[in-house]
Structures are given as C-alpha cells and as structure tokens.
Amino acid sequence: MDYNSDIIRDNNPMDSLEKQLICPICLEMFQKPVVILPCQHNLCRKCANDVYQAGNPYWPTRTSVSGGKFRCPTCRHEVILDRHGVYGLQRNLLVENIIDIYKQDYSRPEKKKENHPMCEKHEDEKINIYCVTCQVATCSMCKVFGAHKDCEVSPLQNIYQTQKTELNSCISMLVAGNDRIQSILGQLDELCKSVKENSQKKKESVNELFGELSRLLEEKKADLIQRISQAEEEKIDFVHTLVARYNEQLQTSSNLLQSALEAVEQPGHASFLLNSKHLIKRIMDTSKGSQLEKTESGFEYMDQFTLDTEHVTECIRSLGFSTGCEEEEDEETEEYEEPEEGQLGLQQELQSV
Known part of the structure; x- marks a missing residue:
C-alpha cells in the first residue's frame, strides 16, 4: 500500500x-x-x-x-x-x-x-470467521448453531492474508501473461511487416523475370518477322525477275509475229521466198527457247514459317513456385536452383524457335 x-x-x-x-x-x-x-x-x-x-x-x-x-x-x-x-x-x-x-x-x-457484510441467515451477526471445510466466510452463530457447527473454522485475518497473497500471485501471473501476450503481439506485428517486405521482394523478382522473358519474346518475334520479311522479299524479287523475262519474250514474239504477218502480205513469190526461210527459222528458235523458269507448286505459301509453340506454351504453363522446405542445406540449394534451370530451358527454347 x-x-x-x-x-x-x-x-x-x-x-x-x-x-x-x-x-x-x-x-x-x-x-x-x-x-x-x-x-x-x-x-x-x-x-x-x-x-x-x-x-x-x-x-x-x-x-x-x-x-x-x-x-x-x-x-x-x-x-x-x-x-x-x-x-x-x-x-x-x-x-x-x-x-x-x-x-x-x-x-x-x-x-x-468499512461496510461490514452481515450474515444472510443471521441478519444481526457480522461475518467474522471463515469455514475452512466449506471454504466460505460465515458468522459465529452459523458455527455454533448453524450449518458450520461441525466444520473447521479460522479467523478471517488468517485466511485473508493467505488468499490475498494467493490473489497477488494470480495478479502477477496475469501481468506476466499480459506482458507475454504483448511481446507475442509485437512479434506478430514484426512478422506481418517481414511478410509484406518479403512479398514485395518476390513480386519484384517475378516482375523482373517476366520482364526478361518478355524482352526475349520481343527479340525472338522481331527475328522471326525479319526472317519472314526476308523470304517474302526474295520470293517477290524472283517473281519480278520472271515477269521481266516473260515480258521480254513476249516482246520478241510480238515482233516476230509482226514480221511474219508482213511477210505473208508481200506480193510476189520471189520476195516472199527471200525472207521466209530465215523468218521461219527465227520463229522456230524462239519457240524452242520459250520454256522459261517457273515457280514451284505452293510457291506463294509460307508454310515453312509455321511456329510450333506447344512446348513453349507447356513450359510457360508449368512455371510455378517451388514448394516445401528441406532441412538439409544441399537440398535447399537444389530446390532453389530448380526454377532457374526451368527458366533457362524456357529461354533456350524461345531462342531455338
């Protein structure tokens, strides 16, 4: 006090x-x-x-x-x-x-x-003794004539000191328990902060990984589109070359046709015979050389550039976090390296497409 x-x-x-x-x-x-x-x-x-x-x-x-x-x-x-x-x-x-x-x-x-409590059964009697047997405070009349006449009793002061000491011990126990709970609450609060910090780090790691994968995909896409564009340019150049050759042959054939028509219309047999043999030979030679190069069947298609993405898609779908914690340090290292190997394999497959 x-x-x-x-x-x-x-x-x-x-x-x-x-x-x-x-x-x-x-x-x-x-x-x-x-x-x-x-x-x-x-x-x-x-x-x-x-x-x-x-x-x-x-x-x-x-x-x-x-x-x-x-x-x-x-x-x-x-x-x-x-x-x-x-x-x-x-x-x-x-x-x-x-x-x-x-x-x-x-x-x-x-x-x-003090407002001294009175006995419920003997209204004029103060509660002044403690029944040790029944563990309840009572009055002298209850001990002499009442329900506690055969019980062991003790002065209130003696039991008061004992139970007060016991209650103080309980209070100390509660205080210690509250301190322990406060300590646990503090630890849980720190745990929440650590969870948030570690979660943020993992999110940044995932974003960085997928950013790298996106960069690889963009590079691979640009490379594939470039290859398709190159093949398109080569095929169009080849077609343009054929067009030029056929146009040249068409022009030659048209000129021979004009000469042949003019020869047919010439009057007189002598004049015709002077030029007809040579003109017939030129027409025959031109007909023999008219077999120009042609495009192959399906030349216009780009089937060779069809992408097979099934295995890449499967690798992407199989991406996930490693689960479980091994006690052995070596096993933990292996588990940690597993995702990296999977990621490296995915990158190699993307590069090989």
Whole structure:
C-alpha cells in the first residue's frame, strides 16, 4: 500500500510525521530495511544501493560511486563504505518501528468506515470467521448453531492474508501473461511487416523475370518477322525477275509475229521466198527457247514459317513456385536452383524457335 501525502487528511498530526518518514530518493515511505548514514540521515537500503551502484534519476546530479563512496542525497556528506557495501550500513530500527506504528494508526480509521457484510441467515451477526471445510466466510452463530457447527473454522485475518497473497500471485501471473501476450503481439506485428517486405521482394523478382522473358519474346518475334520479311522479299524479287523475262519474250514474239504477218502480205513469190526461210527459222528458235523458269507448286505459301509453340506454351504453363522446405542445406540449394534451370530451358527454347 502506498502512503503518499495526498491521501492523508489535512490538519492531521500524522502529516508532519509522514514527511519525516519519506525517503529522499524514491519519495515514498521508507521501505525496510532502513539504513542510517554516518550523517544521521536515512535511506531505504535498496535506494542506498541504487545510489551506490549507478546514481539515481531523482537526484539532479549524479552520485560518485568510485572507490566505494557516495554522497548523501540530503546533505551531500561523503559516505565511505567498507567491503560489505551498503549492507555494512547500520539499520535504523527506531525508524522502522515508527513506520509500523504509523501504518497501524493510519489503517484504523479506514476499518471503522468499512461496510461490514452481515450474515444472510443471521441478519444481526457480522461475518467474522471463515469455514475452512466449506471454504466460505460465515458468522459465529452459523458455527455454533448453524450449518458450520461441525466444520473447521479460522479467523478471517488468517485466511485473508493467505488468499490475498494467493490473489497477488494470480495478479502477477496475469501481468506476466499480459506482458507475454504483448511481446507475442509485437512479434506478430514484426512478422506481418517481414511478410509484406518479403512479398514485395518476390513480386519484384517475378516482375523482373517476366520482364526478361518478355524482352526475349520481343527479340525472338522481331527475328522471326525479319526472317519472314526476308523470304517474302526474295520470293517477290524472283517473281519480278520472271515477269521481266516473260515480258521480254513476249516482246520478241510480238515482233516476230509482226514480221511474219508482213511477210505473208508481200506480193510476189520471189520476195516472199527471200525472207521466209530465215523468218521461219527465227520463229522456230524462239519457240524452242520459250520454256522459261517457273515457280514451284505452293510457291506463294509460307508454310515453312509455321511456329510450333506447344512446348513453349507447356513450359510457360508449368512455371510455378517451388514448394516445401528441406532441412538439409544441399537440398535447399537444389530446390532453389530448380526454377532457374526451368527458366533457362524456357529461354533456350524461345531462342531455338
């Protein structure tokens, strides 16, 4: 129980006493054991040890602890400790006894104010004993004449202290459990952050991988289109060459036809015979040489450029994440390398199309 000055009645003679029983370090009532310094000032042993070990935040200037020394926080008197440290300081039993008396006197008025519970069966009787057998608080009449006359009983104060201690232990257990839950919640929060960070990294990795695959596909597409365009150009050039040859032959044949028609229309046998034999020979030679090169059957089709994407499509569909975690480090390395080999195979297949 804290005995802060703000909960003590004003104009109470105990106010002045309480001020004398306040530790200058923790600003609470002295806690046993109380040690007395050589300068006759008092400190809680724990506070004295804190000052000796590492200083105290309530004191504006830090305490020197080198060489087994420290200064009294009240008068700044130097306190020299022996090899026992603060445990070598003498206990102030007088102050401890005064604290006990003060606490007893202070607690009495509060007890008078308590609304003491009454027995349900004996309305005029206060609940003043505890039935150990039935584990319930009851009154004296219940013990003498009532349901608890054959039970083992104990004073309320004894059971009160026991159960209060037990309840305090339960409270400590709950506090420890809450601290553990808070720690777990903190870990789970960090876990969520780690999941988000790792997920983002994997997303970036997948985007990077598919970006690389897209780049390879674009390069391969451009190469294939270029090959088709080249074949188209070669075929069209070949057709244009044939067109030029056939046009040339057509022009020659037309000229011979014109000459032959003119020869047929010439009057006189002698004139005709002078030119007919030579003209017939030219026509025969031209007819023999009219067998020009032709295109093959299906020349106009581009069937040789039909893409076989089934295996590539299957590789893309089979892309996935490796599952399972192996305990052995070597196995983990193999699992990690598996996707890379699949990706490399896909890239090689894309390049080979």
